[in-house]
Amino acid sequence: MAYKKYIRLILILVFLQAFSCAAYSVEITENLSLNGYFTIDATMADDNGIVLPSILGSASSLNKDEVVYDGTLIGVQLDYNISDNLSLAIQGISAKQSADEYDPILEWAYLKYDFGNDLFLRAGKLKLPFLQGTELRYVGYSRLWVRPLVPSNGAGGFDDYEGIELLKTYFIGDYNLKLHAAYGESDHFKDVVKDNEVRLLSTQIEKDDNWLKIALFNAYFDLYTYNDLIIQRDAKINMISLEAKYLVDSFIFHVGVTKGEAESYPDMNISYMSLGYQIDRLTPYIMYNARSAEFSPVILPAGAVLPPGPPPPGTLPLSADGERSSEAYALGFRYDIGDSYALKIQWDSVTMKDTISPLPSETDADVYTVVFEGLF
Amino acid sequence: MRTFIAALLLIMCSSTVGAEIVVVASLDSPISKMSQREVTNIFMAKTNRNSEGKRVTAIELSDSDCKTEFYKVITGKTISQLKSYWSKLIFTGKGKPPRSFDENKSLVEELNNNDYAVTYIPANQLTQSMKVVYDFRN
Numbered sequence: 270m271a272y273k274k275y276i277r278l279i280l281i282l283v284f285l286q287a288f289s290c291a292a293y294s295v296e297i298t299e300n301l302s303l304n305g306y307f308t309i310d311a312t313m314a315d316d317n318g319i320v321l322p323s324i325l326g327s328a329s330s331l332n333k334d335e336v337v338y339d340g341t342l343i344g345v346q347l348d349y350n351i352s353d354n355l356s357l358a359i360q361g362i363s364a365k366q367s368a369d370e371y372d373p374i375l376e377w378a379y380l381k382y383d384f385g386n387d388l389f390l391r392a393g394k395l396k397l398p399f400l401q402g403t404e405l406r407y408v409g410y411s412r413l414w415v416r417p418l419v420p421s422n423g424a425g426g427f428d429d430y431e432g433i434e435l436l437k438t439y440f441i442g443d444y445n446l447k448l449h450a451a452y453g454e455s456d457h458f459k460d461v462v463k464d465n466e467v468r469l470l471s472t473q474i475e476k477d478d479n480w481l482k483i484a485l486f487n488a489y490f491d492l493y494t495y496n497d498l499i500i501q502r503d504a505k506i507n508m509i510s511l512e513a514k515y516l517v518d519s520f521i522f523h524v525g526v527t528k529g530e531a532e533s534y535p536d537m538n539i540s541y542m543s544l545g546y547q548i549d550r551l552t553p554y555i556m557y558n559a560r561s562a563e564f565s566p567v568i569l570p571a572g573a574v575l576p577p578g579p580p581p582p583g584t585l586p587l588s589a590d591g592e593r594s595s596e597a598y599a600l601g602f603r604y605d606i607g608d609s610y611a612l613k614i615q616w617d618s619v620t621m622k623d624t625i626s627p628l629p630s631e632t633d634a635d636v637y638t639v640v641f642e643g644l645f
Numbered sequence: 646m647r648t649f650i651a652a653l654l655l656i657m658c659s660s661t662v663g664a665e666i667v668v669v670a671s672l673d674s675p676i677s678k679m680s681q682r683e684v685t686n687i688f689m690a691k692t693n694r695n696s697e698g699k700r701v702t703a704i705e706l707s708d709s710d711c712k713t714e715f716y717k718v719i720t721g722k723t724i725s726q727l728k729s730y731w732s733k734l735i736f737t738g739k740g741k742p743p744r745s746f747d748e749n750k751s752l753v754e755e756l757n758n759n760d761y762a763v764t765y766i767p768a769n770q771l772t773q774s775m776k777v778v779y780d781f782r783n
Contacts, residue, residue, distance in 0.1 A: 294735070294742075304735050346736060353700070358738050381738060385700075387692050391738065404737045411732040436739070438692065443682065445691060477720075550725065605725040644732055 300350040308409040309641045310340030316634035319619050320595075331636065339365050340416065340640065344376070344407050354383045362407050376407070376429065387438040394431050397469055398449050399424035399484050400510050400525060400539075409642040413603055415615040416638070418525065418541040418558055423455075424486045425506045425529055425537060427467050430455035447473040457490065462534075465490035481513045492533045495581055498573045506531035510539075521545040521552070535562040535593075550605040561594035564625050591625030597636075610643035665768045666715055668779035674760045676701065679779045685719045687763065689730070690740030702762045703743035704755055715765045718781060 295303040314331035331337060342364035349357045360377040379393030396404045402419040405411045423429075432453015439446040451469040471484035486508040492500045512525035527539040538561050545554035566588050569575070601615030617636040623629060668684050670676045676695060679687075686692045688703045695701045705712060716727050734740035743764075746752040756762050757774060766775075768782065 296744075302741075306732065306736065344736070348735075348741070360736065377738065379738065383693070385694065386698060387694065396737075398737075405733060408732055408736045411729055411736070440686070440692070445686075549723075605723075608724045608728055611725075611729075644728060 302348050303345065304348070305343065305345045305645045306408050306410055307343045307643055307645070308340055308407075310338055310415070310638065311336050311640075312340065312636060312638045313337070314619075314634045314636045316632065318630070318632040319621060319634045319636060331634075340409075340638075341365065342407055346377070351380075354385075356381045356383075364407070387440075389436045390433065391436070392433045394429060395434060395451065395453070396429045397424055397427060397451060397455070397467065397486070398471055399469060399486050399508070400527065401482060401512055401514075403428070409613075409640060410609075410611055410644050413521070413523075413543065413545055413552060413554055414556060414599070415601065415613045415640045418523075418543075418556075419539070424469075424508050424510075424527075425488060425531060425534070426457050426459060426462065427455040427465065427486075427488055430467050432467070443476050445475050447475070449473075455488070461493045461495055462490045463493060478516045479514060482511070484510045486510075492567075494569070494573065494575060496576055498570070500567055500569060500573075501533045504532040504534065506534060508537070519547040521547065521554075533567050535564045537562050545603075551602060552604075553602040554600075556599040556601070557597070558599070559594070559596045561592055563592050564589035566590050589625040591623075591629070593621075593623050593625060595619060595621045601638075609645070610641065613640045613642070614638070666711060666718065666765050666781045667768045667771060667777045668763055668765045668781075669756070669771065669775040670763050670778050671757050671760060672774050672776050674762075674776065674778075675699070676761065676763065676778050677776075679763070681719070681779060681781075684763075684779050688715075688719065688743055688765075690734055690742065699761055702759055704752060704759075704762050704764045705743045705745050706749060706752055707745040707747050711765065711767050 297303060312331065313334060313336045315333065317331070317333045319331045342362050344360060344362040346358060346360040351357060357380055358377060359375070361373050361375050363371050363373045365371060375394065377394060377396065379391045379395055382390045384390065398404050400419045402412065402417040403423055406417045406419060409415070430451070430453040432451060434449065434451040437448045439448075449469070449471045451467070453467055455465055455467045457463075457465060465488050467486070467488045469484060469486045471482060473480055473482040475481075486506075488506045489503045490506070491502050492504050494500060506529065508527060508529040510525065510527040513523070515522045521544070523541070523543040525539070525541050527537070529537040531537075539559070541556065541558045543554055543556040545552045597617045597619045599615050599617045601613060603611050603613045605611050615638045617638070619634055619636055621632045623631075668679060676699075679695065683695060687695070687701050693700055693702075713724055716722055716724070720727070722730065731742045735742075744755075746755065752764060753772075753774070756764055763778060768780075771777065
């Protein structure tokens with residue numbers, strides 16, 4: 270099995286790191302450094318039919334009592350300082366894509382220019398910073414929970430993009446105000462969405478570890494049927510998200526809500542809330558996470574005819590009218606091992622509803638997940 | 646009871662050590678003074694500029710008791726919590742941790758070679774080639 274080879278590689282890296290002195294990164298030269306992260310994931314459900322967002326976006330359906338390792342991945346980033354103001358970063362991951370394929374994927378590749386005064390320009394292949402977790406979906410060590418609390422396919426199905434972005438920070442007394450503007454073209458995860466243009470503006474106000482973030486996302490795209498007939502040109506999608514993190518004593522509170530409205534595409538909504546309590550290296554937590562996609566039938570242009578039979582798997586259900594939703598209550602903990610590793614165990618009680626299928630369904634299941642994550 | 650008192654004394658001593666840290670630059674550095682907010686922002690990579698707009702480079706030893714104390718004082722974070730913080734910055738390209746050195750000698754060399762480099766040390770390790778730009782004892 271491919272995952273065994275993969276896990277073996279990660280274990281070798283872990284042991285190598287365990288015997289090396291603690292460092293944040295491998296400094297190859299003064300201007301070239303290497304950083305990496307990994308996740309070993311094992312997930313099991315006590316019933317059939319639970320669909321978890323797999324780490325690379327395609328839905329991962331769990332079968333009763335079968336252990337899956339879909340979240341297992343390894344990522345590496347190279348940073349190179351070309352000059353005092355210009356730098357290059359390249360990040361790639363290897364994670365399960367389908368069956369037992371673990372081909373490497375380029376996640377980030379950009380040039381960054383520092384104008385001074387805390388203003389930066391980045392250009393290249395980037396990730397849309399819609400929610401706090403969208404840029405860090407694969408870096409499990411950076412979060413409290415076993416899975417990211419974000420849609421597996423980014424904002425409205427747009428995740429990474431090729432374009433430019435500006436980042437600016439203002440320091441106002443004890444507060445930092447961060448502005449982030451992004452513009453570019455994105456590869457949508459559905460082939461029927463083409464020629465898109467994405468824009469994002471986010472602002473985050475922070476004081477120490479507490480922050481509040483608001484992001485506005487807008488995209489225009491051309492929508493096609495799966496047999497390549499144009500349905501609508503310049504269809505529009507608008508999304509807004511509001512997130513916050515608040516620390517008081519040893520309590521960590523996270524909350525987030527996202528609303529989306531789209532033409533000829535499902536409206537997507539997400540909400541989450543989590544409360545953790547830090548006891549030295551152990552952080553137990555409770556969490557609530559809900560997602561929904563509301564479908565309306567797409568009006569086909571005059572004369573357009575779809576091939577007979579059901580649409581191919583994974584394509585947009587054009588005639589769908591209804592909602593697909595999931596709701597999860599979770600209990601778990603994170604335990605930090607040494608300075609670079611973490612063990613997390615999470616139990617989810619998941620309810621999934623589908624009112625658009627020919628046979629509406631509701632599935633309840635308990636999902637158990639164990640992950641071992643770290644940096645190297 | 647004796648064990649309890651000894652443990653209490655030990656905790657009090659280690660707290661005192663935490664307050665005995667100074668942030669230093671080389672004697673020739675144009676940096677004369679920093680606020681604690683500036684120190685935090687520079688060492689946590691929230692900015693790479695001081696209040697005069699000059700690029701400041703934070704440097705540190707890879708591993709030291711002083712490091713644990715320093716970050717506890719400026720952020721309240723443990724080293725593992727700090728790593729989680731750095732992972733967010735590194736892998737989104739929004740910042741890097743201070744450049745680290747394995748040996749004190751290399752750290753001091755870098756401090757002397759770079760006028761805009763700053764580091765933190767226990768106050769009792771201050772030498773004549775350094776000047777204090779922020780003192781946690783005040």
